[in-house]
Structure formats: C-alpha cells, structure tokens
Amino acid sequence: MDPNINYYGIVILLRKLRECGIFTEKELRKIAARIAADSGVEVVFFL
Numbered sequence: 001m002d003p004n005i006n007y008y009g010i011v012i013l014l015r016k017l018r019e020c021g022i023f024t025e026k027e028l029r030k031i032a033a034r035i036a037a038d039s040g041v042e043v044v045f046f047l
Contacts, residue, residue: 007041 014028023031035041 003039003041004043007036007039007043010035 011032014023014032017023018025018028
C-alpha cells in the first residue's frame with residue numbers, strides 16, 4: 001500500500017487522540033514526524 005495514504009490515516013487517528021486529551025500536540029507532532037521518517041512518506045500533513 002502507498003505509504004502516503006497510510007500516513008494520512010495515522011494523522012487522522014493522531015488528531016482524534018489529541019481531541020480526547022490523551023496526548024499533547026507536541027507529543028503527537030514528534031510521533032508523526034518519526035512515523036513519516038520511518039515509512040518514507042513524501043507528503044506531510046499537519047496535525
């Protein structure tokens with residue numbers, strides 16, 4: 001599967017976690033950056 005599509009789904013999940021108050025935005029940005037780097041994502045979405 002396309003890593004960009006998978007990453008977009010992950011970003012949606014991270015946004016929901018932020019809305020629930022489980023993680024801070026700073027933590028989620030670090031998580032998103034790490035996932036993007038590890039999976040070779042070419043397009044980066046903002047939280």
